[in-house]
Amino acid sequence: MTNFDNYAKSAFTVDNIIFGFDEGDLKVLVIKRGEQPYENQWALPGNFVYPNEDLDTSANRVLQELTGLKDVYLEQVRTFGAVNRHPMGRVITVAYFSLIKIKDYKLQGTAALSQKTEWVSIKEAKNLAFDHDEILEACFRRLKRRVKMRPVGFELLPRKFTLTELQHLYEAILEPSKEIDKRNFRKKILSMKILVDLGEAQEGVAHRPAKLYKFDKKKYEKFVAEGYIFEI
Amino acid sequence: MTNFDNYAKSAFTVDNIIFGFDEGDLKVLVIKRGEQPYENQWALPGNFVYPNEDLDTSANRVLQELTGLKDVYLEQVRTFGAVNRHPMGRVITVAYFSLIKIKDYKLQGTAALSQKTEWVSIKEAKNLAFDHDEILEACFRRLKRRVKMRPVGFELLPRKFTLTELQHLYEAILEPSKEIDKRNFRKKILSMKILVDLGEAQEGVAHRPAKLYKFDKKKYEKFVAEGYIFEI
DNA sequence: GTATTAATGTTTAATAAGTATATATGTGTT
DNA sequence: AACACATATATACTTATTAAACATTAATAC
Incomplete structure (x- = not known):
């Protein structure tokens, strides 16, 4: 019978890359970091996974805390598990993306009140904190593939x-x-x-x-x- | 500055679903569990991640310990993070798949000596331990999608x-x-x-x-x- | 009247889908 | 040794469908 105490454990976070479409431009929601490391630098939305919370629920919480929205298209893209991603210790991030109609976005999640956020064109979202450039690239690549073979793009448009x-x-x-x-x-x-x-x-x-x-x-x-x- | 000690940590494993092709049949390598839970039931290969080991390296180790093979096609598919996947406590699993030529397979990894393994047709691999049916399904689905758009199938054939x-x-x-x-x-x-x-x-x-x-x-x-x- | 952009269909080129016969081996029989 | 048989490989053409390329009329606000 396996005893987990003998094995390494890691902090886990989920990042939820929130895409929107506005004025002919694909946009991604970024937040300005309020503390070190990467203070005042733009980053992708994310948070720690709770002890009794599955990953999808965690990603949906990240979205809802920021936008107030629920029941939104969500897809797990990739897990980032390099050893030294964070200067404070091991953290593994499961990256998801969501698709929302920017018209529905109202900065009404609980996290929104304490963070500066901005919609940035996908063409301009660069030099984000941590390994978030790489995470964004993976999600954008997945989105490209997905819209070709599934009608998910409609999630980004008005009804x-x-x-x-x-x-x-x-x-x-x-x-x-x-x-x-x-x-x-x-x-x-x-x-x-x-x-x-x-x-x-x-x-x-x-x-x-x-x-x-x-x-x-x-x-x-x-x-x-x-x-x-x-x-x- | 974030302090990770305040957040939940989880044990985490990687599973590596090893596909082979033989006698006109796609096969998957399964191992018989040697201890509870699911003792004597077939399961997919996996192991705990080491403290200073990134996920890809871990998945490659799982493969090598079982087959002795290195430099093999590897792809991360999905992370399984439901709360109660294991009766002993929280464990998050990052699932990968690999493609090998069955001819190269020789049961010469270090893990192979202590475990009973078998190549099972993808059509017959059912009722595996834990949530491994679901993991296998996700990997098989990804493989289908991948062989359509990339020449990865050749990894399964003789030179x-x-x-x-x-x-x-x-x-x-x-x-x-x-x-x-x-x-x-x-x-x-x-x-x-x-x-x-x-x-x-x-x-x-x-x-x-x-x-x-x-x-x-x-x-x-x-x-x-x-x-x-x-x-x- | 002008500027702007929406709505529309045809032709040509390329690819998908459907289809049958000649070729080259090992095996068995005489 | 010669032949027949069974088996599966190699090959190309026709028809149907889709991709690619292309221009003009219609409907609004200013």
Whole structure:
């Protein structure tokens, strides 16, 4: 019978990389560190795992303490376990990412009151504290892979969105320096029949108003059940 | 300045799910537990992480102690952190998988002498100890995804292999109940120009001898550098 | 009237899917 | 030794589907 007292133990944290999409740009929420090490430097949100708390719950708590949001898309990406990640001792970090609609974000979690936070473009989020550049890179790479094969990108958009917004989202994530052909993109996404045309259009725009759509989870489940593959 | 003594610490292990390919079947190496809990039940290879050992090194040690092999394909898959995974107390497990050529396997690691091990078909590996069914499922799912988009399957084959062996490998991993069309598979894999025709053929077979090929890593790197995507 | 961006479909190129026959061995029989 | 048989390998073409490339009309605010 194994006795755990004979083995090394480690502090465990979870980091939750919170992605949002705003003004055609993929953004990540960063917080300014309030103490050493890396005081006053931007870092990713994270916290220690409680003794009787599983990892997913811990990651959801990190998110909720910062944003007040619950029931948000969450995915475990990778565990960072190098020996000397932190000057105070061994700490192993399990990195997750979440996807939220920036419109829903209100700085109303309990942790938000005592920390300075900011949405930063993914293109500009560099030189973060600790090994957070590496953590962010791993999560961004996973997000890229995920949006190609699963309809998770919709978590980043308002409930009602235009096809152009959806296209800009895919461009921001997949091809930051390149444009997807509008006609081909529309043909592809509409052919899957997982969107609902709401019969509404944008208002107050100085150009032809775009139609509004929403993602329909039941139509997606039907799509998958019929053997089709979501692939962008 | 954070003081880790104020936070919970957990025992932590790495499991390394070792895949092999033999007689047209994807196999996984299991060990018979020598003590409670789950005594005499099959389990996946794993061990505690040493105090000054990073996670990858630990996973590689698990493999080497069992097989004697080093420099083997290794990939971190997921961390399992439920609270009550083990009756003796909290333990968090980082799961990896490795790919080896069964021909190279010789039960010559230090751990192999004291444990009963067996190669089990992926189709039959069920009812393992702890949450190992779930761990195996996660690794198998990741392997499926990986072989589609990366030439990692070659790690499971002998250095010289026939196209039919490669096809059977893909069938065993991707479509256990289905056959891929031989002509289409050959056309696709040969069109990538990442294999080398060795100019040799099988011997001693009661049918037309198949040509032998090898995977060429430099040709693959050239393929990628030219902007092509490996996709099966 | 102007500037701006949304909506739309066709053609060409590439790849997926579906399909059959000639080839080369070991084994067994005569 | 010669032959037949069983077996699995190597190969290419046709049809269907999807990717890639490309331009004009429509609908708003100013």
